Amino acid sequence: MKLAIIGSGKIVQEFLPLIxxxxxxxxxxxxxxxxxxxxxxxxxxxxxxxxxxTDIDECLQSAAFTTVYIAVPNHLHYAFAKKALEAGKDVICEKPFTLKHAELLDLERLAAEKNLVLIEAITNQYLINYQKIKKASENIGKLKIIECNYSQYSSRYEAFKAGTILPAFDPKKGGGALMDINIYNIHLVVGLLGKPRHVRYFANIERNIDTSGVLILDYGEIKVVCIGAKDSEAPIRSTIQGTEGSVVINGPTNTLDSYSIIFDDVENFDHKDHPHRMYDEFKRFSQVINDRDMDFVKKQLEHSKIVMEIVETALADAGIILG
Incomplete structure (x- = not known):
């Protein structure tokens, strides 16, 4: 895969040593x-x-690469992905895919017209531990409760309280706890259960953005709580509860550091074959693009569209307007 990286910020600097x-x-x-x-x-x-x-249009004119990895601030994802698709490039886009569900549908339409790959970079869906956790959740009886808590005090929160609005807390730039860290919880749950019946979001809002919040997803007999906080901290873990046992995920839902299966006793597991959280997804992306595996691309887009529907519904429920 011949790749251009669109962006030079924190996530890019985390990614490049992996190459x-x-x-x-x-x-x-x-x-x-x-x-x-x-x-x-x-x-x-x-x-x-x-x-x-430094110019996106000049960059996209190059024939040296066929795929772009979009890792710019959230509010630029849609515009840059659209430009890349129009230029005939396959697109890997960082989470959140777009700020609005309709924007993702527009990108999907354009990619389909040009037979291009359009896929979201969302680490947890590709981690080996996640595949094992999905399997384990099928063997703990009927699922009843899922609780995901990703609460991490933001290094930018003090500046935000003092009146400096950086992108992480800027509603115009797609900031906030739901879009930043709770979205990993949403992806994990959608990968397990698909589309929920009902969505509610109870957010702590400061300066028109959610600094933390509790997302409720109703799947009928299964109830889900997704907690994301940038204004406070707590032990970061998730629990999947069934009628016969439970699965406890240790660490954030973007890394899935390890997990435990609990019946009468506790068994601990970690199946990672690489320490970098982005290894599995980019290894898979390379295979998908090289093989033109459009069935896989379509499947992942369906997943991403459900996530974007949940996000849009949740933000509307909380009265938060992004962009």
Whole structure:
């Protein structure tokens, strides 16, 4: 896979050290802003990337790559993904896919017209531990309750309280607890159960954005609570409860560090074959793009659309307007 990285921020700097372990992926270009040009060129030199750009249109004219990885702030995902698809590039887009469900549908339509790959980078769906957790949840009797708690005090929260609005807390830029960290909980649950019957979101709102909140998903006989907080902390773990046992996930739902299966006693497991949380997803993306596995792409898009429907319903329920 010949790849261009659109963005040069934190997630990109987390991703690039992984490339040495993914020989099928060649990073051909990187795009940053004019303001971050010095940093972008430093990254380019450090990782031996052939070209760096500050203009998205100029970047997309290059024939050196066929796939783009979009890792810019949330509010830019839709516009940049659309430009990439229009330029004939396959698209891997960071979570959240878009700010609105209709935007994702528009991207899906465009990708289908051009027979291009459009897929969301969401770590937990590809982790080996997640596949094992899904299997374990089928063997603990009838599922009754799922509780996911991803609460992590944001390093940007103090500045936010003081009046400095950074993207993580900016409603115009798709910020907030639901979009940032609770969305990992939503992806985990949708991967297990699919589309819920009802959605409610009870949020703590400051300056028109949710700094924390409790999302309730009703699946009939199964009730789900997803907690995401950037204004407070708690032990980060998730629990899947069945009539005969339970599965406890240790750590955030974007890494799934390990898990325990509890019946009369406790068994602990960790099946990771690589320490980097993004390894499994990008290994799979490379295979999908090389094989043109459009059935898999369609399946993952259906999953992403359910997530976006939940997010849109939840934000409306809380009276939060993004973008």
């Amino acid at each position: 040495k372990d993914l020989p099928d992926i060649q990073v051909k270009a990187i795009l940053g802003t004019k303001r971050s040009q010095e940093r972008t060129e430093k990254i380019q030199a450090q990782y031996g990337i052939e070209a760096s750009y």
